[in-house]
Amino acid sequence: MPVTRRAMLGGVLSSMATAALADAPLTSIRPRARLTEYAAAQIIRQSGLSGTVGCVLANTATGEVLEAVAPDLPQPPASVAKAFTSLYAIEALGPAHRFETRIFADGPVRDGVLDGNLVLVGGGDPNLVTDHLAELAKRLKDAGLREVKGGFQVWDNALVNLDEIDSAQLDHLGYNPTITGLNLNYNRVHFEWKRADGEYTTAVDARSQNYRPAVTVARVQVVDRTSPVFTYRAAEGVDEWTVARRALNNGGSRWLPVRNPALYAGEVFATFARSHGIVLKRPEEVAALPDGQVLATFHSDPLQQMMHGMMRFSTNITAEAAGLSATAALTGQQRGLRTSALGMARWADGRAGIAPYFVDHSGLGDASRVTAxxxxxxxxxERVAPTLRPLMKRVDLVDQNRQIIRDAAWQVVAKTGTLNFVSSLAGYIRTADGQDLAFAFFGADLEARERGKNAGGEAPAGASRWNRQAKALQQRILRHWIRAGSG
Known part of the structure; x- marks a missing residue:
């Protein structure tokens, strides 16, 4: 039986609750005595965490609300939004769906010679990496192609092109990438620097597990300044970065976003094609998908497996590409990010009778709102847990000394979500006596977040400390719920 809105509104705490919640009615089946004895509201109050917290615990089989604090307070879900996106994509596209990246020939091929253009065609695969393009180039060679007389084109319009997910984020953050129908290495390049005799040498490459070809679609120059750490400008298809010398140590690396992913993928593919004796011209983007024959194809992992990885590693580009693809499948046409996100919210309403608000599919934008x-x-x-629960990551519980509690009698699986001054956790608990519980924790200090955004910088003052406190509070509440649920 699903949790009803009435049950949610009624399932509010105990005599130890805050004054604002003390008079709220309980559900027809009252919370267990032990939950009343160790009320979550008091744990939250004693934590001293600034901002607001909403949390709910319910029995998945009966819908009984066991405990709730500010259950109807809308909060940014951060990456917990990916739980919605996973099910949305799987139900719209099917768990066995695979994204295709193809090589087209728009002219005849005779004796291994293409009299026309070769086209690298993206199908929206968000997890395509350099190793995959190496395999695709090998398949092209195995198909018998030896020479291309025409040009080399790239097509990335399988999805609406997005310059970035959240325009409020800093330019250099690799987790805020461009999204197109042709993506590579999560649309990031690897920037590496080394200092010798007081001078820096830099390198930019498209590394993955087995290969690291150098690329020219991004350039980084070390300059003398204190701040900002990075600057960016677009220059005729090339990402021009500068980095402050004083921000660099003797050697290191980081990922930088790529704003021209189709050209990036084209350059890397051409490198591997050349290694097989197939020399291609410089890639050029085309707006229309050309007619022609398919010479080689690379298929992604099945969507179910892809969503499992996304939930584990919280890759934003995977969430956005999956969400945009799901919306296109359901509506029959491509939609922009905001429209697609609102479509996912309408789907969630029809699926569970709820009213979330999404501005994206990854949770990166802090304007999204979901209540606990x-x-x-x-x-x-209905039919959510059997699909979603196996995708979630096990959450280890730790004691007051941050030591992992080893106890096979219960299990917590969940999706985490973190932004500066935002911390979320939602998932399932299996208790020692075999009960299945669902929970959500949403915490945020939005005033502090706004101050941090206005100040600029990647790590605002106080953000790390706040997020550590929030995660410690999540742990205390989880320990309380498991003790109570196992009683």
Whole structure:
């Protein structure tokens, strides 16, 4: 039986609750005595965490609300939004769906010679990496192609092109990438620097597990300044970066976003084609998908497996490409990010009778809002847990000394979400006596977040400390719920 809005509104705490919640009615089946004895509201109050917190615990089988604090407070879900996106994509596209990256020939091929253009065609695969393009180039050679008389083109319009997910984020953050129908290495390049005799040498490459070809679609120059750490400008298809000398140590590396992913993928593919004796011209983007024959294809992992990886590693580009693809499949046409995100919210309403608000599919934008009540209603809706629960990552519980509690009698699986001054956690608990519970925790200090955004910088003052406190509070509440649920 799904959790109802009435049950959510009623399932509010105990005599130890805050004054604002003390008079709220309980559900028809009252919370267990031990939950009343160790009320989550008091744990939150004693934590001293600034901002606001909403949390809910419910029985997945009966829909009984066992405990709730500010259940209808809308909060940014951060990456917990990916739980919605996973199910949205799987139900729209099917768990066995695979993204295709193809090589087209728009002219005849005779005796291994293409009299026309070769086209690298993206299918929206968000997890395409350099190793995959190496395999695709090998398949092209195995198909018998030896020479291309025409040009080399790239097509990336399988999805609406997005310059970035969240325009409020800093330019150099690799987790805020461009999204197109042709992506590579999560649309990031690897920037590496070394200092010798007081001078820096830099390198930019498209590394993955087995290969690291150098690329020219991005350049980084070390300059004398204190701040900002990075600057960016677009220059005729090339990403021009500068980095402050004083921000660099003797050697290191980081990932930088790529704003021209189709050209990036084209350059890397051409490198591997050349290694097989197939010399290609400089890649050029084309707006229309050309007619022609398919010479080689690379298929992604099945969507179910892809969503499992996304939930584990919280890759934003995977969430956005999957969400955009799901919306296109459901509506029959491509949609922009905001429209697609609103479509996912409408789907969630029809799926679980809830009213979230999404501005993207990854949770990177802090304008999205979900209540703890709606999150738990979604987790306990019909046919959600059998698909979603196996995608979630096990959460280890730690004691007051931050030592992992080793206890095989219970299990917590969940999706985490973190932004500066935002911390979320939602998932499932299996207790020692075999009960299945669903929970959600949403915490945020939005005033502090706004101050940090206005100040600029990647790590605002106080953000790390706040997020550590929030995660410690999540742990205390989880320990409380497991003790109570196992009683």
């Amino acid at each position: 009540a709606d999150m738990v209603r979604f987790l306990t809706a």
